[in-house]
Amino acid sequence: MRDVAIVGVGMIKFGRFPEKELSELGAQACLLALKDAGMTMKDIETLVSGNLLESNATVGQRIMKEIGQTGIPVLNVANACATGSTAFREAYMAVASGAYDIALAVGSEQMGKMGLLGTGGGRGRISPEGIVGSGLMPAVFGQAGVEHMNKYGTTAEQFAKVAVKNHKHSVHNPYAQYQKDMSLEEVINARMIAWPNTLYMCCPTGDGAAAAILTTMEKAKQYTTTPIKVGASVLTSDPWTERDLTMMDINTLTRNAAKEAYETAGIGPDDLDVIELHDCFATAELLHYENLGLCAEGEAGRMIDEGETTIGGRIPVAPSGGLLSKGHPLGATGVANICEIVWHLRGEAGDRQVEGAKVGLAHVIGLGSACTIQILQR
Amino acid sequence: MRDVAIVGVGMIKFGRFPEKELSELGAQACLLALKDAGMTMKDIETLVSGNLLESNATVGQRIMKEIGQTGIPVLNVANACATGSTAFREAYMAVASGAYDIALAVGSEQMGKMGLLGTGGGRGRISPEGIVGSGLMPAVFGQAGVEHMNKYGTTAEQFAKVAVKNHKHSVHNPYAQYQKDMSLEEVINARMIAWPNTLYMCCPTGDGAAAAILTTMEKAKQYTTTPIKVGASVLTSDPWTERDLTMMDINTLTRNAAKEAYETAGIGPDDLDVIELHDCFATAELLHYENLGLCAEGEAGRMIDEGETTIGGRIPVAPSGGLLSKGHPLGATGVANICEIVWHLRGEAGDRQVEGAKVGLAHVIGLGSACTIQILQR
Numbered sequence: 001m002r003d004v005a006i007v008g009v010g011m012i013k014f015g016r017f018p019e020k021e022l023s024e025l026g027a028q029a030c031l032l033a034l035k036d037a038g039m040t041m042k043d044i045e046t047l048v049s050g051n052l053l054e055s056n057a058t059v060g061q062r063i064m065k066e067i068g069q070t071g072i073p074v075l076n077v078a079n080a081c082a083t084g085s086t087a088f089r090e091a092y093m094a095v096a097s098g099a100y101d102i103a104l105a106v107g108s109e110q111m112g113k114m115g116l117l118g119t120g121g122g123r124g125r126i127s128p129e130g131i132v133g134s135g136l137m138p139a140v141f142g143q144a145g146v147e148h149m150n151k152y153g154t155t156a157e158q159f160a161k162v163a164v165k166n167h168k169h170s171v172h173n174p175y176a177q178y179q180k181d182m183s184l185e186e187v188i189n190a191r192m193i194a195w196p197n198t199l200y201m202c203c204p205t206g207d208g209a210a211a212a213i214l215t216t217m218e219k220a221k222q223y224t225t226t227p228i229k230v231g232a233s234v235l236t237s238d239p240w241t242e243r244d245l246t247m248m249d250i251n252t253l254t255r256n257a258a259k260e261a262y263e264t265a266g267i268g269p270d271d272l273d274v275i276e277l278h279d280c281f282a283t284a285e286l287l288h289y290e291n292l293g294l295c296a297e298g299e300a301g302r303m304i305d306e307g308e309t310t311i312g313g314r315i316p317v318a319p320s321g322g323l324l325s326k327g328h329p330l331g332a333t334g335v336a337n338i339c340e341i342v343w344h345l346r347g348e349a350g351d352r353q354v355e356g357a358k359v360g361l362a363h364v365i366g367l368g369s370a371c372t373i374q375i376l377q378r
Numbered sequence: 379m380r381d382v383a384i385v386g387v388g389m390i391k392f393g394r395f396p397e398k399e400l401s402e403l404g405a406q407a408c409l410l411a412l413k414d415a416g417m418t419m420k421d422i423e424t425l426v427s428g429n430l431l432e433s434n435a436t437v438g439q440r441i442m443k444e445i446g447q448t449g450i451p452v453l454n455v456a457n458a459c460a461t462g463s464t465a466f467r468e469a470y471m472a473v474a475s476g477a478y479d480i481a482l483a484v485g486s487e488q489m490g491k492m493g494l495l496g497t498g499g500g501r502g503r504i505s506p507e508g509i510v511g512s513g514l515m516p517a518v519f520g521q522a523g524v525e526h527m528n529k530y531g532t533t534a535e536q537f538a539k540v541a542v543k544n545h546k547h548s549v550h551n552p553y554a555q556y557q558k559d560m561s562l563e564e565v566i567n568a569r570m571i572a573w574p575n576t577l578y579m580c581c582p583t584g585d586g587a588a589a590a591i592l593t594t595m596e597k598a599k600q601y602t603t604t605p606i607k608v609g610a611s612v613l614t615s616d617p618w619t620e621r622d623l624t625m626m627d628i629n630t631l632t633r634n635a636a637k638e639a640y641e642t643a644g645i646g647p648d649d650l651d652v653i654e655l656h657d658c659f660a661t662a663e664l665l666h667y668e669n670l671g672l673c674a675e676g677e678a679g680r681m682i683d684e685g686e687t688t689i690g691g692r693i694p695v696a697p698s699g700g701l702l703s704k705g706h707p708l709g710a711t712g713v714a715n716i717c718e719i720v721w722h723l724r725g726e727a728g729d730r731q732v733e734g735a736k737v738g739l740a741h742v743i744g745l746g747s748a749c750t751i752q753i754l755q756r
Contacts, residue, residue, distance in 0.1 A: 001475065053434055054434075055434045056430045056432075056433045058747070061615055061616070061746050061747055071614055071634060072614075072615060073614060076456045076457055077456075078455075079453070079454055090468070097471060098379060099379065099471060235451040236449055236450070237442065237450060237451065237452045238449065256449060370436070
């Protein structure tokens with residue numbers, strides 16, 4: 001397998017764009033990534049599209065039609081919330097394998113028009129106003145938090161601090177769906193969704209798109225002075241058989257993926273400078289501190305108390321504002337996380353820049369089950 | 379890229395199974411392929427699932443849960459009617475690239491429960507009874523036939539003969555949804571769907587699943603004495619920009635893919651012994667004779683008149699009964715075509731065996747747009 005680098009990224013501000021076609025959103029992100037890489041669509045040898053809600057409707061080809069069709073192989077992938085990051089991984093594999101020299105991964109989603117998630121399995125429920133309390137996903141992630149509270153004495157306030165941190169970070173991210181600073185009181189006193197997560201501790205639904213262009217490390221120098229190496233691009237599924245898929249063990253899933261990613265990249269958690277992880281709910285973020293090995297078991301609450309994961313802290317997590325503020329348009333999320341890490345490693349993250357970041361990690365889990373971890377290196 | 383071989387295939391009889399879960403259908407096909415290869419699920423290093431109608435519902439993971447989850451990477455792909463063959467191609471790429479030594483591709487679909495195809499784009503319409511006349515797809519493929527009639531004087535009777543041939547072949551295929559011999563009169567006098575295609579010249583909707591296991595040519599010898607080499611596994615999209623995606627040029631799409639496939643495999647159409655192609659409508663099959671280079675331009679009508687594509691003829695096409703009789707459960711079709719070719723190359727196709735077949739081709743197109751061609755070699 002060849003060394004692969006990211007040479008172009010682009011995303012649109014997440015939000016609600018009911019007046020636009022999904023393919024327009026995806027095409028905008030692709031054009032931004034192409035511009036970033038100094039390429040045109042004719043340079044792209046294969047396209048991998050990640051979209052969940054319209055995954056049966058050749059979204060990749062529709063996006064390419066917006067930009068200019070070329071006849072190249074187009075792959076449409078879906079993998080629950082890990083859809084975008086799975087698309088990135090397939091584009092990575094396409095280049096690493098030697099099959100193609102330049103691949104474009106695009107993740108897109110338009111949730112505003114859709115009322116239901118998971119038509120096949122009937123899993124989860126999303127309303128136009130956001131994820132609602134009666135849905136399964138808030139329950140799964142709320143309960144995961146409760147288990148942590150029972151086991152380690154983690155408090156509801158500590159989980160709430162995750163949301164405070166991420167909303168604070170989002171203020172400096174022009175791509176975030178919400179850019180609103182919130183006090184601990186505001187977060188704690190918001191409407192309860194699924195204990196201990198209040199409304200502001202749940203990610204919003206929305207529309208969005210993000211894209212990344214990959215090539216070989218060797219070719220990358222033609223396009224940029226700051227190629228970002230893909231040190232690892234890992235995909236795993238739930239190894240457990242005794243659980244229902246929707247009640248999968250999100251902890252084991254992430255731990256297995258992290259172990260493989262660290263081994264592949266030849267680094268450990270102490271080497272990381274910046275992280276975007278799957279904070280679909282505030283509870284999830286704290287659990288993943290331990291799952292990713294950022295701290296010892298049961299220490300996640302202390303980490304957030306001491307500000308270790310705030311920008312300026314020991315290991316900043318979700319400088320973008322995370323899913324909680326940036327938004328979580330399903331198929332777009334995985335690629336957007338990668339865009340954010342790339343900007344930090346290039347030193348282009350503006351007022352939210354994690355200074356001197358050299359190694360970053362992007363993590364997504366999908367109920368259903370899938371976990372992806374990308375380790376990116378300057 | 380490494381040489382890759384198919385060492386196990388399996389499919390269930392296509393039909394209507396409303397009482398079963400989709401994941402059961404997929405799992406049955408996988409278990410048959412595992413048995414055929416002499417493997418267990420623990421031997422599989424990655425799984426690629428092709429399913430169109432439930433593509434947003436992690437079908438691959440649900441299938442793996444039926445068999446026994448292992449934590450391996452699971453990729454869910456969709457690519458219109460080329461969904462199953464795209465899954466096969468991704469499994470092929472996974473092994474050819476050196477990333478994995480053993481990959482399982484499974485295509486599955488349950489159409490009986492679904493009324494609509496293409497929720498995103500609103501393209502095509504499928505009723506529980508089959509593809510109906512008011513749908514877009516019958517119109518597209520009917521019109522493609524009309525163009526051929528105008529250009530070359532091809533007759534409605536010649537198109538009808540395709541259906542007669544394929545229904546005749548299907549009688550000997552225990553996996554076919556319909557196994558019913560039909561006279562030319564029966565085909566011609568059936569209800570008109572979209573001129574010149576009558577009801578029996580249109581593929582039925584249905585449920586089904588098929589699976590294939592791939593490994594390196596080197597490793598293949600451990601599992602079988604008759605490894606089937608993947609000489610080419612090509613995916614292309616429509617290069618045209620001036621057409622609507624649903625009205626794509628199915629001829630150019632197939633011709634471009636065929637050119638690439640023949641070059642990759644280092645063979646020409648004269649080297650082929652057996653073909654499964656995308657005969658979603660009888661008109662399509664004749665057009666693809668020319669698109670695949672089986673005859674000169676405008677000669678397709680003569681080919682069917684002279685019985686060249688019947689079993690026993692110069693180059694048998696659709697010995698399985700084709701989509702017209704075997705059925706077309708969208709995501710399953712591409713892998714099922716490959717199963718059929720493998721059985722012929724191994725000499726295991728029973729009473730429909732194409733004697734002495736050494737080289738086969740499997741072709742699928744998807745409106746939307748995607749075209750796959752696999753060239754398989756004994």
